[in-house]
Amino acid sequence: MGVNMLGSEGPGQERIRRIVEPPFRPRDVEERTQGMIPKLAHELIDGFVDRGGCDLFREFADPMSVRSLRFMLGLDEIPWEDLLRWNEGLMPGLANFEADPAKQAPADEASAAMGEAIERVLDRLEREPDGSVLSWMLHRSGEDAMSRAEIVANTKLMLSGGLQEPRDLIALVVWALGAHSEQLAEVRSDRSLIKPAVEETLRWAGPVGTSTRQTTEAVEVAGTKLEEGALIAAVLSSANRDPNRFFEPDRFDVHRREGAHVAFGVGNHFCLGAWFGRHLARVSLDILLDRLPNLRLDPERPPTISGWEFRAPNSTWVRWDPL
């Protein structure tokens, strides 16, 4: 992807974070997307509401996630199918911890195609600034000025973190509530529970499994000696079910009062898009519950949840009562 904030530490990473954070703050996200996210959700639902059932993963969560992030970043002129294809091509390269050249080559190709498309958008934004994240990055000045290479690399990172994870979160919250029908009924009748339902889903079945780091020197952790340069996978999904932290951690419970989970990571690299992802999942769930009466999982087509670094359902078949 090129040098980006997740792959760097220290003043370089802190500088990029300081520059790119403002458009991702809660109020900014809500204001930027208030016309777009609910409108898209209604449009997508209009397309299948008469059918009484569908695969929400494919027909709702996927386009919601891709098209909302595309809008937020300012990439609307790039077909969303291309963004998805490049991103899917790029992912095996990101998880290529064994440095297998056969995995890396197609990922590099996808990354190059994505980079060229971003450059073309930047050329236009030079002349016509707008309210997008890309335009924000391009038009900073003084010590906040970002080079083209920095913008492209960090935009690729945002796409790789942001196209897929909110999709998985939307699908996971529908699945988690659908598998606990009494809690789904509670959320349906008391929408103040949407926020805790999304947070509990992130804790109980967060879509990102690990936070990867590399030791800078030999170190001993909990009695295990690690060499300098060792790759470490800090298992977020395990921390989120730590029995020392959460009472009966394997239980899904929208009424938990035990505080924060680590589904968005911790520290300097805490997810840049956390608020955007949460907001998208909350608005989506609210509108789905409004529009699809008695929304429930389709008992004949249960999803398979799989993946390790990225964990998600392969489908979310649901039914609702005829209108």
Ligand code: HEM
């Ligand atoms: C709702 C779903 C999401 C989840 C569960 C999630 C999860 C995470 C996690 C666990 C990290 C920390 C990685 C580490 O420490 O190694 C992270 C970082 C990051 N995420 Fe997300 N993410 C989500 C959505 C997004 C979105 C929508 C964006 C789009 C901008 C995004 C962009 C980023 C970036 C740029 C970083 C790196 C930040 C840095 O290095 O300073 N994420 N995310």
